[in-house]
Amino acid sequence: MEIRNLGASGLKISAISYGNWLTHGSQVEEDAATACVHRALEEGITTFDTADVYANTAAESVLGRALAGERREGLEIFTKVFWPTGPGGHNDHGLSRKHILEAIDGSLTRLGTDHVDLYQAHRFDHETPLEETMLAFADVVRAGKALYIGVSEWRAEEIRAAAELARELHVPLVSNQPQYSMLWRVIEDEVVPTCEELGLGQIVWSPIAQGVLTGKYRPGQAPPAGSRATDDKGGADMIGRWMRDDVLERVQLLAPIAADLGLSMAQLAVAWVLQNPNVSSAIIGASRPDQVSDNVKAAGVRLEADVLAAIDEAVGPVVTRDPALTKSPPRPAT
Numbered sequence: 390m391e392i393r394n395l396g397a398s399g400l401k402i403s404a405i406s407y408g409n410w411l412t413h414g415s416q417v418e419e420d421a422a423t424a425c426v427h428r429a430l431e432e433g434i435t436t437f438d439t440a441d442v443y444a445n446t447a448a449e450s451v452l453g454r455a456l457a458g459e460r461r462e463g464l465e466i467f468t469k470v471f472w473p474t475g476p477g478g479h480n481d482h483g484l485s486r487k488h489i490l491e492a493i494d495g496s497l498t499r500l501g502t503d504h505v506d507l508y509q510a511h512r513f514d515h516e517t518p519l520e521e522t523m524l525a526f527a528d529v530v531r532a533g534k535a536l537y538i539g540v541s542e543w544r545a546e547e548i549r550a551a552a553e554l555a556r557e558l559h560v561p562l563v564s565n566q567p568q569y570s571m572l573w574r575v576i577e578d579e580v581v582p583t584c585e586e587l588g589l590g591q592i593v594w595s596p597i598a599q600g601v602l603t604g605k606y607r608p609g610q611a612p613p614a615g616s617r618a619t620d621d622k623g624g625a626d627m628i629g630r631w632m633r634d635d636v637l638e639r640v641q642l643l644a645p646i647a648a649d650l651g652l653s654m655a656q657l658a659v660a661w662v663l664q665n666p667n668v669s670s671a672i673i674g675a676s677r678p679d680q681v682s683d684n685v686k687a688a689g690v691r692l693e694a695d696v697l698a699a700i701d702e703a704v705g706p707v708v709t710r711d712p713a714l715t716k717s718p719p720r721p722a723t
Contacts, residue, residue: 390433391688395669397588398563400506400537402465404663404688406436407681408594408672409448419451421676426455428678432685436465438566438592438672440511441496442472449499457501464506467592468496469541469566471511484514489525493534508535509566512717513547523554530560539564539592544715545579552587562589564669567715569593569662571602571643571704572631579712581667590669593662597673597684599628601636602658604644608634635707642703646696652686659687661700 391404407429409422426437439452449468456464470492473482480487497503508529514522526538538560540548548565555562565584567576569591576591584591597603631637640654647657662671673684692700 390435390685393669394590395507395537395592396563396584396590398537398561398590400465400563402436402592402670403434404670405432405434405659405685406438406465406467406592406670406672407434408438408674409452410440410443410594410674419454422451423455424678425675425681426452428675428681429685430459432682433688434681434685435463436467436670438467438594439500440469440472440509441474441492441499442469442511446474446495446499449496453499453501461502466500466502466505467507467509467539468500468505469509469511470496471514483517484510484522484525485517486521486525489522489529493529497534504533505535507537507539507564509539509541509564510543510551511541513540513543515717515719519547519550520554523551523558523560527555527558527560537561537563539566539589541566542568542715542717543580544712545583548580548583548589549587552589564590564592566592566594566672568595569665569668570596570598571658571661571700572598572636572640572708574708574710575712575714577665577710580715581665585667591665591667592670592672593668594672596662596671597655597658598631601628601631601640602643602654604640604654606632606637607641608637633707639704639707643700646699646703650690650692650696652690653683655684656687656690657700659684660690660692661697663687663690664692664697 392401393404395402437452439449441449470489471484475481493508529535530538540551543565552562569576643654647654659671662668675681
C-alpha cells in the first residue's frame with residue numbers, strides 16, 4: 390500500500406482509504422461490513438472514513454466494532470459532523486458550538502475510541518458564524534478528541550476563510566473531502582489550487598462515480614440486479630446523474646485503455662484520481678471483500694501522459710467541471 394502525507398501535514402495515511410457511506414448499517418449486513426473492513430486491513434489500508442450521519446449514526450458503530458482490538462496507533466480514523474442525526478431537533482445539525490461539542494462525544498462513543506485522527510465539517514454552515522465553528526473545532530483539538538481538522542465539499546473561498554482562522558487559532562486544518570472522478574472534476578479549477586497554496590490535501594470520495602466507471606452499466610440496458618442503481622435506500626438516487634446513455638457510452642471507451650494497462654476499469658478510475666498531486670487518498674467503499682482487494686491494486690499505479698490524454702478524449706464531452714456545483718445547503722430564507 391502506498392502511504393502519503395495528508396496535505397502539508399505530518400500525518401501519513403494510506404493512498405486508498407476505506408469509507409462506509411451507503412453500506413454499513415444500511416445496505417449490507419454487519420457481518421459483511423466487518424469482513425470488508427478486515428480485508429481492507431489485510432490489504433494494507435490504515436485509513437478509515439465515516440460520518441455520524443451515515444445510516445443515522447449506525448455506520449460509526451459498525452466501524453467501531455469492526456476495528457475493535459486493532460492497534461489504535463496503527464489506524465487513522467476520520468469522521469464528520471454537520472447533517473441531522475438522532476431525532477433531528479433544532480440543534481441536532483449544523484456547525485454550531487453546541488452541535489460540534491456534543492456530536493464529537495457521540496462519535497467517539499460509537500467508534501470506541503478516545504480520539505479521531507481527523508474531524509471534518511461535512512458541509513459549510515451558512516447559519517453559524519465561521520468564527521464560532523472554527524473555535525469549537527479548536528477546542529475539540531485542544532481537548533485531545535481530534536488530532537487534525539478538515540472540511541468536506543467546501544468552496545475555495547470558504548476554505549481560504551477557514552484556513553485564516555485556523556492559523557490564528559493554531560489548529561491544524563489539513564484537508565478537504567470532495568467528490569472527484571474522471572466524470573466529476575469540479576474541484577480542479579478553484580478548490581485544488583487554493584488547497585495547494587494553503588497546504589490542504591484532498592481525500593476524495595466516489596472515485597468510480599458510484600460504480601459507473603466500473604463499466605458494468607451499459608447504454609440501453611437495465612442495471613444489473615442487486616447493483617447500486619437498483620438500490621432504493623439511497624444508492625439509486627446518488628447514481629442517477631450518471632445513468633444516461635451518452636455518459637455510459639463514453640465510459641465504455643475506457644475499457645480498452647484499462648485492458649492495455651492490465652487494470653480493471655475500477656482500478657483505472659481509482660488510479661486516475663491518485664495522479665492528481667493534491668489528492669492524498671481516494672476513498673473506496675465495498676459490499677464484498679473482493680471489491681476491496683480489486684480496488685487497492687490502484688495504489689502506486691502511474692499513468693503516463695498519453696494514457697491521461699486518452700482518458701480525457703474518451704470521457705471529455707460528458708465531464709462536469711463547473712466549480713459552482715460545489716455547494717452546501719443554502720441559508721434559509723428570512
